[in-house]
Amino acid sequence: MTNLLLLQVLNGVQFGILLFLVAAGLTLIFGIMDLINLAHGVLYMVGAYLTATFTALTGDFFLGLALALPAALVFGIVLERLVFRQLYDRDHLEQVLATFGLILVLNEGVLMIWGAAPISVPIPEILSGSIPLVGPLRYPVFRIVIIAAGLLTALGLWFLVSRTRVGMLLRAGASNAPMVSALGVDVKRLFMLVFGLGAMLAGFAGAMVAPILSVEPGMGNNVLILTFVVIVIGGIGSIRGAFVAALLVGLVDTVGRTFGPILLQKVLDPSAASQTGRTLAPMLIYIMMAIVLFARPSGLFPKKGGA
Amino acid sequence: MKDTDTAPAGARTPRLAGRGALIGALVLFAIFAVLPFAAHAAGDPFFIVTATRIIVFAIAALSLDLILGYGAIVSFGHAAFMGIGAYSVAILATHGIGDVLVQALVAVLASALFALVTGAISLRTKGVYFIMITLAFGQMAYFFMVSLSAYGGDDGLTLYDRSTLFGAPLLDGDIGLYYAALAVLVGAFFLLRAVVASRFGRVLRGTRDNRVRMQAIGFSPYPYQLTAYVLAGAIAGLAGVLLANQTEFVSPAYMTWQRSGELIVMVVLGGMGTLTGAIAGAVGFLMLEEILSSLWVHWHIVFGALLVLIVLYTRGGLAGLAGRVFGGRRR
Amino acid sequence: MRSTVAFAAGLLAASFLAGPAAAQDDSLKVGLMLTLSGPPAVLGEQAKNGFMLALDDMGGKLGGLETEVVTVDDQLKPDVAANEARALVERDGADFVVGPIFSNILQAIAKPVTDAGAFLISPNAGTSNFAGAQCNENLFVSSYQNDQVHEVLGKHAQDKGYKRLFLMAPNYQAGKDSLAGFKHSYKGEVVSELFTPLGQLDFSAELAQIAALQPDAVFVFMPGGMGVNLVKQYRQAGLDSIPFLSAFTVDETTLPAQQDAALGFFGGANWAPNLDNEKSKAFVAAYEAKYGAVPGTYAMQAYDAAQMIDSAIKAAGGDLSDKDAIRAGLAAADFQSLRGDFKLGPNHYPIQDFYLVKVAKRADGKYETQIEEKVFDDYQDNYAAECPM
Structure with a gap:
């Protein structure tokens, strides 16, 4: 039982880390440019497809990843110039409409280019296999790599935002863009970079899941909703909030799914417990979000002051 | 963040001022009224079925426009109300209750109750947080129906007979159902128009434009917004009753977040806060879907690109466009 | 009111008479x-x-x-x-x-x-x-009939003499029917029966339970992308020693993505590309x-x-x-x-007839399911008797 709990906690953390990678970019873009980007999940999908393609071309996952990341960055910047740049000063609902349209275009585009069938990315040899944990339980190496990569990214982002000059500009740009602009900073370019960075982070998440998940058109849609849950629970614009909320969502979903029914069996008879557990399991994170927002209407780490 | 968040466009321009919107709606209703004759004359009587579907979604979009366009409350769980309405019909029908008045009453009460409970909680939050909490409640309703095996679960439930009125199968024919739906649409339009013009509506709009000012002059927005939310939920539930009758089938798929998103897209596409825009948006959205999907398998790409272009190059959706074409240069 | 009804009824009659006129031609x-x-x-x-x-x-x-x-x-x-x-x-x-x-x-x-x-x-x-x-x-x-494919695997598990089975399917109607179909022909012990949310991406939680329970075999129903994810993760979790029985989880639509990860996994079908x-x-x-x-x-x-x-x-x-x-x-x-x-x-x-099929790699490098053995001969579904026709 304890072993299982340990394993589930690890799994929850790993799932949370993945959500964080996608959510970090979304919350940055949302917090700094005040842009609701529904197409963020699509960037995650594009990252996975680019990785799959470059891995197949080069025959090596790491080379594929190294090529896919700049490609995702470029893709993000191109999208920014073509579409998003013109959406910054629009109201949120127009942004929703336009980015919803973009989802349709990109999902269908991926379907046309790569076909409807899911495609495969093999796990690189040195990261395959599993290591013993406790007792008979083992844990896949690749998942440990995902956790490590996510933690490093989180650390890097924290450093970038709170310890560098670019980060300072970002924070300033978020609270008062015209002022920063008046001080001679090219806000347009700053926004473009942030958007590209966000796209690359989402693409990185897509690349990391490509070997363990099915790479298919529309794979970004479910992730999109979960990431919105994450950034809203965390408080929009807060990287720290996104990190905490992502882990929370990952853990509640993974651990709750397994141990919810077990706990329910203590108070209900087995068949009722199983039925209730089955009904509640998919709702868990939504229930959690409703509770969090009920108690803290602006999320766990609300931005002070606002803009 | 913009604190007005979701209000925006409505606050900037009263595009298609009152009379224009009314004329637009009357023209649409007139077209709807003669449509079955035109469809027959054109040798395409089947078009009535498509048109019924459009009207059903127009009703739902209309109800969403009340809270979205006039209250700046963006519900991302609006499809749940339609689903509750549809399931009211199918569940009552499986227990032998086929009268449309009973079904509609249950549907309206059930969706209003759901709106009251979820709205009371959700309205504590604002802006994007509100969007997401309504999404959460929508998802809960969706997953609840998925796991409800007794009524088909995910496979859905076939409605073997359409609803009756005092035992008469009035809705059995496509024409009967079509005019019933049209009557509901017209009724809902004038009801909501009256609501919006009333003192209640002025408070609602006042809150949308400047919440702080309304609070300063002594209005607490909460009960007004909650009432509007419940009213919108009830009307969407009524649309669900019609949807169940039109497809003769209900399914949790009616309640997905994608469907809620489509309803928002319809309202924004048509132009928020005009009521007429919501109807035009539903017509535009579904007709585009209908036409494009018959032309090309990969029609989503064209559809999506059109949505992007509409946002980039027209301000205020179809109604904004119409307002500028017919109403001179306002902007 | 009454005249409206009469009017609608008239239109209705007209639309019936007009009928499916378009259908009457030779092609x-x-x-x-x-x-x-x-x-x-x-x-x-x-x-x-x-x-x-x-x-x-x-x-x-x-x-x-x-x-x-x-x-x-x-x-x-x-x-x-x-x-x-x-x-x-x-x-x-x-x-x-x-x-x-x-x-x-x-x-x-x-x-x-x-x-x-x-x-x-x-x-x-x-x-x-x-x-x-x-x-x-x-x-x-x-x-x-949907149940039959699941019954194939249940029958196979029964014939093989597996004593402890772990069952898993998505939490929707077809998933529930699947496990019911499997248990129709499998009479041994079910150590755990799991329903996962539809569209679940990550099965690590479930795989951990399989590892902990060490059943004789696993039966899953995970269509589409869920199957791709599960199969890859199952292999990575090092569970290959536990036989993997499945329905609609490894087939020609998912194999291009599962590839080697699915080799040796079992499915049930009424046909396979190598049928003689x-x-x-x-x-x-x-x-x-x-x-x-x-x-x-x-x-x-x-x-x-x-x-x-x-x-x-x-x-x-x-x-x-x-x-x-x-x-x-x-x-x-x-x-x-x-x-x-x-x-x-x-x-x-x-x-x-229904067969147990097994995933194999062909000489040309493509993947397909291949017939392992016939499980049912001239098999009819369990509901036919209820049909009044």
Whole structure:
């Protein structure tokens, strides 16, 4: 039982880390440019497809990843110039409409280019296999790599935002863009970079899941909703909030799914417990979000002051 | 963040001022009224079925426009109300209750109750947080129906007979159902128009434009917004009753977040806060879907690109466009 | 009020009299209603390709009639499907509708298609209600009854003498039916029965439980992308020593993504690409040449659906208006099925053989399921007796 709990906690953390990678970019873009980007999940999908393609071309996952990341960055910047740049000063609902349209275009585009069938990315040899944990339980190496990569990214982002000059500009740009602009900073370019960075982070998440998940058109849609849950629970614009909320969502979903029914069996008879557990399991994170927002209407780490 | 968040466009321009919107709606209703004759004359009587579907979604979009366009409350769980309405019909029908008045009453009460409970909680939050909490409640309703095996679960439930009125199968024919739906649409339009013009509506709009000012002059927005939310939920539930009758089938798929998103897209596409825009948006959205999907398998790409272009190059959706074409240069 | 009612009734009568005028001509119209968008599009494409290949093989004619095919994407939305189905039969005058892929869509389109007097032939979904009490004289199934594939694995587990089984399926109706079907023929102990949220991406939580419980074998039903994810993760978790029995989880639509991870995993089917019969071999070769992929059962069943229509029209002497003759012709199923032995029961569901299939890599590097052993011979579903027809 304890072993299982340990394993589930690890799994929850790993799932949370993945959500964080996608959510970090979304919350940055949302917090700094005040842009609701529904197409963020699509960037995650594009990252996975680019990785799959470059891995197949080069025959090596790491080379594929190294090529896919700049490609995702470029893709993000191109999208920014073509579409998003013109959406910054629009109201949120127009942004929703336009980015919803973009989802349709990109999902269908991926379907046309790569076909409807899911495609495969093999796990690189040195990261395959599993290591013993406790007792008979083992844990896949690749998942440990995902956790490590996510933690490093989180650390890097924290450093970038709170310890560098670019980060300072970002924070300033978020609270008062015209002022920063008046001080001679090219806000347009700053926004473009942030958007590209966000796209690359989402693409990185897509690349990391490509070997363990099915790479298919529309794979970004479910992730999109979960990431919105994450950034809203965390408080929009807060990287720290996104990190905490992502882990929370990952853990509640993974651990709750397994141990919810077990706990329910203590108070209900087995068949009722199983039925209730089955009904509640998919709702868990939504229930959690409703509770969090009920108690803290602006999320766990609300931005002070606002803009 | 913009604190007005979701209000925006409505606050900037009263595009298609009152009379224009009314004329637009009357023209649409007139077209709807003669449509079955035109469809027959054109040798395409089947078009009535498509048109019924459009009207059903127009009703739902209309109800969403009340809270979205006039209250700046963006519900991302609006499809749940339609689903509750549809399931009211199918569940009552499986227990032998086929009268449309009973079904509609249950549907309206059930969706209003759901709106009251979820709205009371959700309205504590604002802006994007509100969007997401309504999404959460929508998802809960969706997953609840998925796991409800007794009524088909995910496979859905076939409605073997359409609803009756005092035992008469009035809705059995496509024409009967079509005019019933049209009557509901017209009724809902004038009801909501009256609501919006009333003192209640002025408070609602006042809150949308400047919440702080309304609070300063002594209005607490909460009960007004909650009432509007419940009213919108009830009307969407009524649309669900019609949807169940039109497809003769209900399914949790009616309640997905994608469907809620489509309803928002319809309202924004048509132009928020005009009521007429919501109807035009539903017509535009579904007709585009209908036409494009018959032309090309990969029609989503064209559809999506059109949505992007509409946002980039027209301000205020179809109604904004119409307002500028017919109403001179306002902007 | 009364005059309005009378008016509506009049219009109604007029619309009935006008009727399906478009349908009355010599050529044959077939509507294909499949899921062609979103992730499950790959299943719909297989079925579409299979049907079109059959049509090509028969020179573009079914039953000797010039055949026009109208393809519609149901988008996996039941309300869209119900409308499109009505449009196919009422507006376009389709004589036959072939579809759908998914069970919930079948529920939505069965009534509108059969009410209009057209024939519905399902090349994949075969729900229990239409096999049993709600069987329909105009509904035919060229695939199987949904439970049967799961029963194959249950029977196999029973025959193998597995004592402790771990079962898992998505939390929706088909998932519940799946486990019920499996337990219909497996009588041993079920150590755990798990339902995962539909569309779940990450199975680490479930795999951890499997590792902890160490069952004799695992049975899963994870269609589409879920199956791809599960199979890859199952292999990575180092659980390969536990036999992996599955339904709709490893097949020709998912293998291109699962590849080596699925090797040696078991499934159940009514056919596999390596079935030893001349017609089937020719079909597989032609399909691969034309579409560049290995056909799965979806393609095979759609191919047979086309043959079924062809044989029925021939039986009716090419007269599309003679519905009774066509119905009898469909029920007779007088054609050479790609799967060899094939006939229809009184409920219009197939009576056929079922096999245990195993994933293998062919010499040319492509992956396919291959027949391991026959599990059921001339097998009929469990609901046929409830059908009043």
